[in-house]
Every structure is written in structure tokens, then in C-alpha cells.
Amino acid sequence: VEPASRFDFRMDLGFYYDTNVILLGDDTSLPVDLATDENFRFGLGTDFRYVQPAGKDWLIGLGGGTFNSWHASLQEFNVQTYGGRAFVNYFPTEALTLGLEYAYEYSLVDNTAFLDRHRIAPSLRLAERFHEDGTTATATTVFYSFEPRDYHEEITDPRTNREGDYHTVGAAQTFNFLQPRLDRDDPRWLSALIGYRWQGGTTT
Numbered sequence: 001v002e003p004a005s006r007f008d009f010r011m012d013l014g015f016y017y018d019t020n021v022i023l024l025g026d027d028t029s030l031p032v033d034l035a036t037d038e039n040f041r042f043g044l045g046t047d048f049r050y051v052q053p054a055g056k057d058w059l060i061g062l063g064g065g066t067f068n069s070w071h072a073s074l075q076e077f078n079v080q081t082y083g084g085r086a087f088v089n090y091f092p093t094e095a096l097t098l099g100l101e102y103a104y105e106y107s108l109v110d111n112t113a114f115l116d117r118h119r120i121a122p123s124l125r126l127a128e129r130f131h132e133d134g135t136t137a138t139a140t141t142v143f144y145s146f147e148p149r150d151y152h153e154e155i156t157d158p159r160t161n162r163e164g165d166y167h168t169v170g171a172a173q174t175f176n177f178l179q180p181r182l183d184r185d186d187p188r189w190l191s192a193l194i195g196y197r198w199q200g201g202t203t204t
Contacts, residue, residue: 005052012045016069021077040072059089080108097125113152121145135176135189142171149201164204170197 022037024030030037047065054060064084071077085103092098100122107115122144129137147166155161172195179189 006050008049010047012043012047014043016041016043021071021074034074037074039074039077041069043067043069057091059091061087061089063087076110078110080111082106095127099123099125115152116150117147119145119147131176135179135187136174137176139174140171141174141195142169144169161203162201164202166199166201168197168199171195 017038017040019038021039021041022031022034024037045065045067047063049061049063051059051061062085064082066083067079067081069079083103083105085101087099087101090098101120103119103121105115105117105119106113107117123141124143125139125141127136127139131137145168147168149163149166151161151163172193175192176189177192180186182188
């Protein structure tokens with residue numbers, strides 16, 4: 001069955017208490033200009049996605065999002081992130097999905113440019129079982145991503161340099177095991193996911 005085009009929009013907000021805002025290492029003294037590295041913060045994120053079928057076996061899409069966080073007293077660690085992505089999925093069989101996504105994110109800290117990063121991520125998803133209505137019951141996904149990062153920060157010690165190329169590989173198993181059906185036409189399932197991800201990088 002050829003999928004229909006679809007537009008999704010999501011907004012997330014919440015309050016957090018962070019016990020290590022500045023990501024201080026163990027047995028490391030607090031910088032002299034900070035009284036604490038613990039703080040409350042408020043976060044607001046948005047995300048949209050538009051998908052469009054391109055024939056029976058192809059699906060293309062665009063997406064984007066923002067994330068902002070505001071700290072109660074450590075305002076110099078407020079974060080703003082803006083990003084966009086494009087992706088394509090190919091369905092050679094009903095059970096198999098091959099995907100490729102490109103994404104870009106630009107982040108600021110304290111209203112100052114902090115990080116540019118690109119990401120290219122191929123993936124493979126295999127559905128092992130289906131429910132009677134055709135919904136996937138279990139599926140395995142394996143993925144890889146290549147992510148060059150460009151940090152806009154002055155480096156005084158080469159050992160603290162984080163700029164470079166990062167690689168991520170992983171796998172995940174999903175289970176759609178219960179359909180609450182809040183109304184007769186509710187298509188949603190209660191799902192569980194278990195997975196593993198490894199990431200390594202080479203700095204310049």
C-alpha cells in the first residue's frame with residue numbers, strides 16, 4: 001500500500017534540575033568565577049517532519065527543529081540549537097526498510113556561536129513479526145552515522161580540543177506489544193525499545 005503524505009509537529013517543554021551544568025570531571029575544582037555547578041533550567045523544544053511518497057517503494061522527507069534552555073542563575077550556559085534534516089527511505093520488501101538521512105545543527109551558548117555539526121546516517125530496519133492488522137510487532141534496526149563537528153571556541157590546551165570527526169554505530173530492537181485504543185480509530189501502540197550505541201571520534 002502506497003503511504004500518504006503526512007505532516008507532524010511536536011512541542012516539548014519541561015523543568016529540569018542539573019547537578020553538573022558545566023560537565024565538571026571527578027576530583028576537579030570548580031572555576032573561581034562560579035559558586036556552584038548545579039542549577040534549575042527550563043527547556044523548550046519544537047520539531048516538525050513532512051514525508052511524501054515517491055512511488056510505491058520510496059519515501060522522502062524534510063524536517064527541522066529547535067531547542068532552547070534557560071538556567072535560573074547560570075545564564076552563561078543557556079543553549080540554543082537550530083537544525084534541519086532531509087531523508088529518504090526505500091522499501092524493497094514489506095519487512096525491509098533502507099534509510100539515509102542528512103542533518104545539520106547549529107548551536108549557541110550564551111548567545112554566542114558554539115558548534116556546527118553535520119551528520120550523514122544510513123540505516124537498515126527489518127521487521128520480524130507483524131500483528132493481524134499489519135502493524136509491526138517486532139523490528140531490528142542497525143545504523144551508522146558520520147558526524148564532523150566544528151567547535152567555535154579558543155583552544156589553549158590541545159588536549160581539550162573536541163573538533164573533529166565522530167563515528168557512531170548501533171542497533172536497536174523495538175516491540176509494539178499493546179494497543180490501548182483510547183478511541184475506536186486510535187492507531188497507536190505502546191512500545192518498548194532496547195538498544196546499544198557506540199561512539200568514537202578523532203580530533204583535529
